[in-house]
Amino acid sequence: MKFSNTYVGLGQRFYNKSQPTAVRAPKLFLWNTALANRLNIPAALQQDSEALAQYFSGNQILAGAEPIATAYAGHQFGSFNPLLGDGRAHLLGELLDDEGRRWDLQLKGSGESAYSRAGDGRCALGPAVREFIMSEAMRALGVPTTECLAVVTTGETVYRQRANPGAVVTRVAASHIRVGSFQLFASRGDVESLTALRDYAIDRHFPEIKQQASNHSVALVDSVIAKQIQLVVAWMRVGFIHGVMNTDNTAISGDTIDYGPCAMMGVYDPQAVYSSIDRNGRYAFGNQPRIVNWNMARFAESLLVLHPEDEQLLAQMQELINDFPQRFQQAYNRMMADKLGLQDLQPGDDALIESLLARLAELKLDYTISFDLLTKSLTDSKVQTFISADLGDCYQQWWQRVNAQALSAEQLQAAMRNNNPVVIPRNHHIEAVLADCEASGEASAALDFLAVLRQPYVETEETARYQSTDDSFDQGYQTFCGT
Ligand SMILES: Nc1ncnc2c1ncn2[C@@H]1O[C@H](COP(=O)(O)OP(=O)(O)OP(=O)(O)O)[C@@H](O)[C@H]1O
Numbered sequence: 001m002k003f004s005n006t007y008v009g010l011g012q013r014f015y016n017k018s019q020p021t022a023v024r025a026p027k028l029f030l031w032n033t034a035l036a037n038r039l040n041i042p043a044a045l046q047q048d049s050e051a052l053a054q055y056f057s058g059n060q061i062l063a064g065a066e067p068i069a070t071a072y073a074g075h076q077f078g079s080f081n082p083l084l085g086d087g088r089a090h091l092l093g094e095l096l097d098d099e100g101r102r103w104d105l106q107l108k109g110s111g112e113s114a115y116s117r118a119g120d121g122r123c124a125l126g127p128a129v130r131e132f133i134m135s136e137a138m139r140a141l142g143v144p145t146t147e148c149l150a151v152v153t154t155g156e157t158v159y160r161q162r163a164n165p166g167a168v169v170t171r172v173a174a175s176h177i178r179v180g181s182f183q184l185f186a187s188r189g190d191v192e193s194l195t196a197l198r199d200y201a202i203d204r205h206f207p208e209i210k211q212q213a214s215n216h217s218v219a220l221v222d223s224v225i226a227k228q229i230q231l232v233v234a235w236m237r238v239g240f241i242h243g244v245m246n247t248d249n250t251a252i253s254g255d256t257i258d259y260g261p262c263a264m265m266g267v268y269d270p271q272a273v274y275s276s277i278d279r280n281g282r283y284a285f286g287n288q289p290r291i292v293n294w295n296m297a298r299f300a301e302s303l304l305v306l307h308p309e310d311e312q313l314l315a316q317m318q319e320l321i322n323d324f325p326q327r328f329q330q331a332y333n334r335m336m337a338d339k340l341g342l343q344d345l346q347p348g349d350d351a352l353i354e355s356l357l358a359r360l361a362e363l364k365l366d367y368t369i370s371f372d373l374l375t376k377s378l379t380d381s382k383v384q385t386f387i388s389a390d391l392g393d394c395y396q397q398w399w400q401r402v403n404a405q406a407l408s409a410e411q412l413q414a415a416m417r418n419n420n421p422v423v424i425p426r427n428h429h430i431e432a433v434l435a436d437c438e439a440s441g442e443a444s445a446a447l448d449f450l451a452v453l454r455q456p457y458v459e460t461e462e463t464a465r466y467q468s469t470d471d472s473f474d475q476g477y478q479t480f481c482g483t
């Protein structure tokens with residue numbers, strides 16, 4: 001394994017050098033072999049679970065790693081906090097894969113740093129396993145995401161309302177640069193660092209910008225907006241509610257980051273919200289497009305600090321932000337068209353999409369199951385009778401519309417299936433799995449669940465175990481931040 005730590009090279013204003021705090025009795029709980037292979041982690045090390053436990057708890061530091069806690073700011077529920085930073089995480093460094101792509105390796109729950117404030121620097125086992133399972137499920141669903149390489153239990157207790165077993169989770173990310181990373185320097189008026197961060201982000205994520213004649217700040221905002229639209233549209237496709245879309249939890253790479261209080265939507269409900277602290281529904285399912293628009297406005301504002309009194313540039317940034325809703329809607333409608341098997345969007349399709357979703361909300365129907373049944377109804381008359389009874393006129397309209405296309409039922413079904421999962425990590429299933437892991441101290445429940453979630457578009461013999469819904473569980477469900 002060869003680390004190259006370019007973020008460290010940006011200088012001390014970007015981070016605090018910080019060593020993980022050793023833990024009492026590290027034990028490997030989950031290991032992501034496919035990801036480890038992609039990162040070329042040597043087979044000999046992968047077979048040595050004791051060594052993995054030492055390295056991925058932070059008890060020992062891999063050769064070449066230079067642990068840092070990165071500094072960032074951020075708007076949390078709309079209020080600006082000028083300094084957050086990794087209060088319980090250590091970025092070990094970067095690894096290159098065979099295609100030359102650079103990946104951050106970060107321990108989370110690895111002890112205090114200069115940014116810990118009142119926190120203990122730790123993470124409980126439940127949230128660590130949750131991050132591992134959710135990110136793996138999202139990857140398999142085709143949603144851009146950070147990933148998890150390992151969960152190691154620490155043999156220590158972490159107190160969160162009650163005593164919990166502690167753990168360290170290793171996250172792999174295209175980078176950990178957040179909107180809040182830009183806000184840190186913008187709010188300080190630190191033009192030198194802000195310029196360095198902009199150029200670094202372009203080099204790392206959008207190198208094509210360097211060849212463009214246009215202003216690099218504007219081009220970066222434009223590119224990040226495109227990524228964030230793709231991301232949130234993908235969330236909306238599978239019913240994912242992030243739960244804490246603060247600007248410090250918005251990665252420039254366009255990958256999902258921070259699975260703290262996330263949840264999956266069962267019954268279709270734009271107002272669905274599960275985070276215990278989100279009392280006003282700021283981050284509710286249907287609000288996610290508006291919030292990412294707001295976060296992008298904060299991103300554009302940060303970069304404008306580099307261009308004071310440039311009216312033309314201000315107008316360009318303004319236009320990007322003003323165009324956001326329309327750009328999002330277009331991508332969203334395209335995604336919905338894919339879920340419905342529509343090859344192109346025609347006049348009237350927007351109304352069809354809206355009325356279908358309104359029908360799901362009115363009848364309190366499950367989002368994933370309804371689209372699964374629509375997909376199956378193309379070739380199964382029993383399913384067709386069942387779902388058309390629920391959806392009524394909407395079903396007939398949809399049926400006529402899709403069948404007017406020059407595609408066989410099988411072709412149509414295959415196209416729809418790519419966009420409509422048969423299984424998602426439902427809240428009651430994930431909580432049951434986490435409870436099992438905690439009670440048994442064993443990972444087998446997580447491994448069984450993962451095996452199914454890794455094939456979310458295929459019905460295997462095991463899939464049915466995790467397809468059941470539990471609306472009453474969802475109604476009382478609460479998730480927590482900083483867990
Ligand atoms: N137990 C803790 N000890 C110290 N700091 C913490 C703890 N939990 C959260 N924080 C810090 O509080 C801030 C907000 O936390 P949040 O829950 O968004 O992030 P996180 O889950 O810790 O990390 P990430 O965003 O990297 O996934 C971050 O600066 C985070 O480092």
Ligand SMILES: [Mg+2]
Binds near residue numbers: 248249258
């Ligand atoms: Mg966070």
